[in-house]
Amino acid sequence: MQVIAPERALRCSPLFADLERDTLEHIAARCQERRYASRQRIVTEGDGSGQVELHIVVSGVVRIFKRSFDGRELVLSLMRRGDTFGEAAVFDGGPYPASAEAQEPTVVLALAACEIRNLARTDPAFSDACLRLMAGRLRQMTTMAEDLALRRVMSRVSKLLLTDPDAAHLTQAQIAAMVGSTREVVNRSLHSLSGCGAIELHGQSILVTDPEQLRLIAHTG
Amino acid sequence: MQVIAPERALRCSPLFADLERDTLEHIAARCQERRYASRQRIVTEGDGSGQVELHIVVSGVVRIFKRSFDGRELVLSLMRRGDTFGEAAVFDGGPYPASAEAQEPTVVLALAACEIRNLARTDPAFSDACLRLMAGRLRQMTTMAEDLALRRVMSRVSKLLLTDPDAAHLTQAQIAAMVGSTREVVNRSLHSLSGCGAIELHGQSILVTDPEQLRLIAHTG
DNA sequence: CGGCCGGCGTGACTTTTGTCACAGCGCACC
DNA sequence: GGTGCGCTGTGACAAAAGTCACGCCGGCCG
Numbered sequence: 001m002q003v004i005a006p007e008r009a010l011r012c013s014p015l016f017a018d019l020e021r022d023t024l025e026h027i028a029a030r031c032q033e034r035r036y037a038s039r040q041r042i043v044t045e046g047d048g049s050g051q052v053e054l055h056i057v058v059s060g061v062v063r064i065f066k067r068s069f070d071g072r073e074l075v076l077s078l079m080r081r082g083d084t085f086g087e088a089a090v091f092d093g094g095p096y097p098a099s100a101e102a103q104e105p106t107v108v109l110a111l112a113a114c115e116i117r118n119l120a121r122t123d124p125a126f127s128d129a130c131l132r133l134m135a136g137r138l139r140q141m142t143t144m145a146e147d148l149a150l151r152r153v154m155s156r157v158s159k160l161l162l163t164d165p166d167a168a169h170l171t172q173a174q175i176a177a178m179v180g181s182t183r184e185v186v187n188r189s190l191h192s193l194s195g196c197g198a199i200e201l202h203g204q205s206i207l208v209t210d211p212e213q214l215r216l217i218a219h220t221g
Numbered sequence: 222m223q224v225i226a227p228e229r230a231l232r233c234s235p236l237f238a239d240l241e242r243d244t245l246e247h248i249a250a251r252c253q254e255r256r257y258a259s260r261q262r263i264v265t266e267g268d269g270s271g272q273v274e275l276h277i278v279v280s281g282v283v284r285i286f287k288r289s290f291d292g293r294e295l296v297l298s299l300m301r302r303g304d305t306f307g308e309a310a311v312f313d314g315g316p317y318p319a320s321a322e323a324q325e326p327t328v329v330l331a332l333a334a335c336e337i338r339n340l341a342r343t344d345p346a347f348s349d350a351c352l353r354l355m356a357g358r359l360r361q362m363t364t365m366a367e368d369l370a371l372r373r374v375m376s377r378v379s380k381l382l383l384t385d386p387d388a389a390h391l392t393q394a395q396i397a398a399m400v401g402s403t404r405e406v407v408n409r410s411l412h413s414l415s416g417c418g419a420i421e422l423h424g425q426s427i428l429v430t431d432p433e434q435l436r437l438i439a440h441t442g
Numbered sequence: 443c444g445g446c447c448g449g450c451g452t453g454a455c456t457t458t459t460g461t462c463a464c465a466g467c468g469c470a471c472c
Numbered sequence: 473g474g475t476g477c478g479c480t481g482t483g484a485c486a487a488a489a490g491t492c493a494c495g496c497c498g499g500c501c502g
Contacts, residue, residue: 068371092356097363127348134355135313141362142318148369149401150289180370182460
């Protein structure tokens with residue numbers, strides 16, 4: 001397996017990209033590198049009150065999700081190289097608000113919450129970056145709630161195809177989990193979209209042929 | 222109308238409660254007090270890129286909401302004395318992610334984004350409070366998205382009744398907007414809950430008689 | 443007093459979404 | 473070269489949610 005220096009991975013994250021060189025080394029020295037197999041659990045919703053860690057994805061893909069009592073799953077986001085998760089728990093001292101699992105063989109760096117909080121206390125540029133990041137996340141979750149409450153499935157699928165460049169390669173079941181619906185409904189939505197000429201279905205990948213129409217459907221439905 | 226010193230109102234907010242006395246006065250001096258009639262618009266989604274303000278509720282109630290293209294409304298939260306809104310826009314420099322309207326005659330303090338950002342840069346305790354606040358908001362929106370995607374309306378109504386102490390006095394249409402549904406469906410859910418003996422309906426207010434059963438329904442449905 | 447308005451209650455219906463069941467297809471792996 | 477598995481495609485159906493249309497009540501105001 002390929003080895004990547006923690007410093008290089010940290011520089012990919014908006015949180016750490018602009019740190020002073022020696023601060024970065026200080027942090028890098030305190031990271032634990034962890035490797036996960038595909039489908040392996042990284043953190044679990046509700047865990048770790050008080051002892052949480054910030055996670056930085058070095059390589060691979062991490063699925064952040066919530067599961068309902070009857071097993072249905074809502075995927076909140078997919079994290080890739082340079083993305084971080086666990087911030088909410090780090091900054092408010094509560095348990096993890098969602099679970100995380102490796103989607104494929106994945107390497108992450110884990111950093112104890114107190115390291116992050118110390119850094120935020122002493123480095124204004126860093127706390128600023130944290131605030132910007134949290135604001136962005138909040139915005140994104142607000143939009144997700146809005147979409148779930150006010151738009152139909154076809155609309156949400158259209159939006160996903162427009163905004164997530166690699167949605168085109170997900171399976172229909174994965175798309176369903178990201179838009180809060182089911183595989184069958186997503187399948188029908190996709191066929192309906194292809195009927196309008198907005199997209200084309202090619203085996204297991206999707207080609208957006210008419211983004212304009214897709215945009216229309218995304219915010220009309 | 223009653224007059225409240227800005228300092229007193231600021232002390233009600235978790236963001237400003239622990240500021241040094243003279244820092245607080247510095248901030249208070251830069252606040253603008255604004256008064257709004259019932260139903261008057263305070264901020265509008267999409268507005269104010271770059272020139273946003275943080276708002277602190279002094280008295281009254283502010284409804285934070287999003288509206289769909291066809292007029293349906295999702296209420297994200299109701300803000301009261303000491304609550305703040307507009308943080309997401311303040312910290313990431315984007316436009317307001319949602320709209321805000323006074324629900325009743327309301328007084329707010331408005332503070333230019335740059336004041337807040339300056340303070341966050343120079344006062345670690347303050348930036349810490351900001352981060353805690355943002356983390357809490359993020360958690361809350363994540364939960365909202367989860368509920369919308371994974372729970373049925375009756376469940377969401379039950380949860381609202383359990384967690385929002387003054388939900389009992391809202392109209393059914395307001396409850397509907399808070400759980401992302403419609404008045405009729407909420408009406409039927411409430412009658413169904415009263416049929417189970419979990420609540421009692423008394424004219425335009427609701428009495429929770431069996432919180433335990435309500436809890437059960439809230440996370441079973 | 444009478445009329446209006448906002449909120450509740452409800453029946454009847456439509457639409458959307460979810461569920462179940464099963465068929466086909468391609469591909470990796472014995 | 474068969475076998476299994478994961479993904480797609482679909483019909484038929486069930487359940488949940490949303491819509492429309494009303495009637496009713498109570499309070500407020502001219």
